[in-house]
Amino acid sequence: MKKWILVLVFLSFGITALSAQERVELFGYFESQIMGTEIKSDFYQLYTNKLRVDLKSSISENITFAANFDYSTYYGKTKWNILDFLTLSITSTVPQGKESFYIFPFSNRSFLDNAYIKRAFKNFDLTVGKQQISLGTGYVWNPMDVFNIKDPVDPTYEQPGHNAVRFDVLLQSKYTLTALYSPEDTWRNSAKLIQFKGRISHFDYSLIAIEKLWRFHDYAQFDTTNMSFLEMPEQRQLLGASTAGELLGLGAWAEYGYNKMEYSKDFYELVVGTDYTFDFQTYIMVEYYRNTLGRTDYEQYNLNDWMRLFANEQKAISRDQIYGFIQHPVTDFLNLGISSIHSISDNSLALVPTLNYSLSENMDVMAYLNFNFGKEGTAYSKLSGNGGLLRARVYF
Amino acid sequence: MKNIMISGLMVLLLAPALFSQELTGEDIILKVNELFNPQTSYSKSEMTIVTTSGSKRTFLSESWSKNEGEKNLVRYLEPRRVKGQAILMLNNADDIWSYFPRTQRVRKLATHAKNQKMQGSDFSYEDMGSGDAFITDFSPKRLKDEKMEGHDCYKLELTRKQDSDLSYSRLILWVVKESYVPVVIDYYDEDDPTLWLKRLVQSDIRLIDNIPTAMRVVMYNKNDNTQTEIELLEVKYNVPLNDDMFTERSLKK
Numbered sequence: 001m002k003k004w005i006l007v008l009v010f011l012s013f014g015i016t017a018l019s020a021q022e023r024v025e026l027f028g029y030f031e032s033q034i035m036g037t038e039i040k041s042d043f044y045q046l047y048t049n050k051l052r053v054d055l056k057s058s059i060s061e062n063i064t065f066a067a068n069f070d071y072s073t074y075y076g077k078t079k080w081n082i083l084d085f086l087t088l089s090i091t092s093t094v095p096q097g098k099e100s101f102y103i104f105p106f107s108n109r110s111f112l113d114n115a116y117i118k119r120a121f122k123n124f125d126l127t128v129g130k131q132q133i134s135l136g137t138g139y140v141w142n143p144m145d146v147f148n149i150k151d152p153v154d155p156t157y158e159q160p161g162h163n164a165v166r167f168d169v170l171l172q173s174k175y176t177l178t179a180l181y182s183p184e185d186t187w188r189n190s191a192k193l194i195q196f197k198g199r200i201s202h203f204d205y206s207l208i209a210i211e212k213l214w215r216f217h218d219y220a221q222f223d224t225t226n227m228s229f230l231e232m233p234e235q236r237q238l239l240g241a242s243t244a245g246e247l248l249g250l251g252a253w254a255e256y257g258y259n260k261m262e263y264s265k266d267f268y269e270l271v272v273g274t275d276y277t278f279d280f281q282t283y284i285m286v287e288y289y290r291n292t293l294g295r296t297d298y299e300q301y302n303l304n305d306w307m308r309l310f311a312n313e314q315k316a317i318s319r320d321q322i323y324g325f326i327q328h329p330v331t332d333f334l335n336l337g338i339s340s341i342h343s344i345s346d347n348s349l350a351l352v353p354t355l356n357y358s359l360s361e362n363m364d365v366m367a368y369l370n371f372n373f374g375k376e377g378t379a380y381s382k383l384s385g386n387g388g389l390l391r392a393r394v395y396f
Numbered sequence: 397m398k399n400i401m402i403s404g405l406m407v408l409l410l411a412p413a414l415f416s417q418e419l420t421g422e423d424i425i426l427k428v429n430e431l432f433n434p435q436t437s438y439s440k441s442e443m444t445i446v447t448t449s450g451s452k453r454t455f456l457s458e459s460w461s462k463n464e465g466e467k468n469l470v471r472y473l474e475p476r477r478v479k480g481q482a483i484l485m486l487n488n489a490d491d492i493w494s495y496f497p498r499t500q501r502v503r504k505l506a507t508h509a510k511n512q513k514m515q516g517s518d519f520s521y522e523d524m525g526s527g528d529a530f531i532t533d534f535s536p537k538r539l540k541d542e543k544m545e546g547h548d549c550y551k552l553e554l555t556r557k558q559d560s561d562l563s564y565s566r567l568i569l570w571v572v573k574e575s576y577v578p579v580v581i582d583y584y585d586e587d588d589p590t591l592w593l594k595r596l597v598q599s600d601i602r603l604i605d606n607i608p609t610a611m612r613v614v615m616y617n618k619n620d621n622t623q624t625e626i627e628l629l630e631v632k633y634n635v636p637l638n639d640d641m642f643t644e645r646s647l648k649k
Binding site: 027029125132134137156157158159168170173176197202204244245246249250251252253275276277278279281283329331332333358361362363364395396 | 445447448451453454475476477479487490491496498499500501503504505506507508509511512513516517561563585586587620622639640642643644645
């Protein structure tokens with residue numbers, strides 16, 4: 001019921017705004033996808049339909065309102081037991097009688113993903129509301145981004161919005177200062193960010209400082225009041241830097257974040273990447289990622305490590321990883337590629353062949369397969385399930 | 397290669413009367429370069445890609461250019477799939493940034509990205525935004541005059557300079573004698589100067605703001621047997637453009 005009220009409110013607002021404003025745009029996409037995965041010699045499928053409706057209105061020359069509403073439905077295998085993907089040595093540590101807590105459901109959902117007002121002043125922009133926050137230069141991993149975690153198999157998928165007040169101050173044409181406040185229940189628990197961006201020669205760079213509450217969970221303990229895993233929040237202070245430019249004709253980027261933790265051990269993340277396009281249009285990219293929160297030996301992985309990875313609380317389970325990607329435009333409308341993710345720390349590997357086809361001007365088809373080649377218990381073990389995804393998207 | 401193509405502009409000024417016999421290749425290419433690069437420009441254009449199978453894709457975009465093509469901004473309006481995507485090129489396309497509105501990310505591209513096709517078209521980033529590359533990256537040589545596309549033309553060979561990193565080893569231009577519009581340009585492979593890659597043909601030349609402008613530009617890809625046509629829907633020259641227009645802030649608008 002609640003979702004339909006939301007839909008009606010959103011549509012009512014959209015239609016009202018449409019009639020009231022000349023410069024209102026209504027657009028978005030519909031996406032249908034099927035994902036399949038092999039688990040313990042059975043093959044399971046999850047179907048997803050997603051409708052995204054975007055609204056953008058230029059209220060005046062300097063004021064913009066933008067919002068988008070997402071509605072997703074799931075069917076097929078909508079309940080996934082995380083324990084199915086883990087080894088016996090890990091599942092045996094699950095407290096007796098609590099196995100049902102480790103089932104992740106995919107429930108139909110509708111929500112306002114973004115809704116913000118942007119006011120452009122002469123030398124700065126003010127953005128207020130739920131908005132995307134994109135930080136860092138890394139393609140797959142972003143050590144500076146404490147707000148989002150990308151899926152290494154699908155790193156360019158859009159990220160959700162976050163409530164925030166944001167100032168982007170243009171210091172000169174080459175320099176920008178960003179200050180952002182993302183409110184929570186108290187000032188202390190709210191995220192604060194300040195970032196300086198500039199350019200030296202052909203290199204962009206940025207320096208950043210962030211304070212944010214990290215809502216970790218202990219996935220072996222339970223909060224019986226809320227019937228959930230025990231939350232163990234702690235303050236995280238990040239100091240980071242990033243750069244992107246060109247070295248010896250190759251694209252080059254690097255990103256670093258040092259995380260000072262309130263209770264647990266400090267850690268850092270580092271990304272170094274390079275890319276190149278050959279004259280014959282083939283594109284290659286390599287990105288190295290280190291996260292000292294990750295383990296160096298897969299035998300050290302525990303239930304919390306795995307659950308925090310699956311719950312998108314941390315970006316990696318193993319310390320060192322390398323991502324490779326090669327893509328070639330076979331025709332003007334068809335790109336074939338393959339990406340590989342190698343966990344150096346536990347010597348496991350995932351290979352992901354990809355296909356992107358522009359079926360018509362406003363319709364894309366994307367497909368990938370996912371093959372894992374690691375030993376049991378490693379980051380990309382065969383137990384993680386080989387599978388694939390087929391996605392068709394129509395823009396309107 | 398020519399920022400003007402971004403705005404799809406083929407430009408010409410009335411040149412001082414000179415006898416063709418007196419002109420060197422350098423004289424001619426300086427004149428062409430001057431005409432290609434007005435101080436500022438704005439255009440709205442429609443780009444149509446035609447594949448070997450006859451399939452078509454059409455893109456509508458707006459573009460702005462400043463400092464004689466040194467700064468360029470392109471923003472896509474249609475189709476919906478790419479709406480809002482934008483490309484900023486500074487320093488004659490030595491610095492390129494692309495913006496993706498769905499992820500709200502700005503990505504800095506290295507110069508090798510100039511080799512990439514723009515939206516799968518037969519134009520590369522380099523073709524679209526290299527400002528005065530005709531004179532900075534190539535050495536001109538005048539060849540025997542020829543008739544081309546119905547015009548009496550100067551024929552020029554431009555050979556890439558040793559320190560240039562452009563993707564073409566040489567270009568052949570047919571420049572209309574009375575207007576200095578290069579009606580045809582042939583592009584040759586980076587490593588093999590005998591390998592003909594692409595041909596650009598400009599037509600439907602009209603006087604816009606007193607500047608003769610080719611309203612239709614077609615790039616034929618000889619290797620892939622495909623073609624891309626750019627049709628100018630609107631053109632303005634010497635429009636007031638602030639430097640703020642060519643920043644990351646503007647890219648995200």
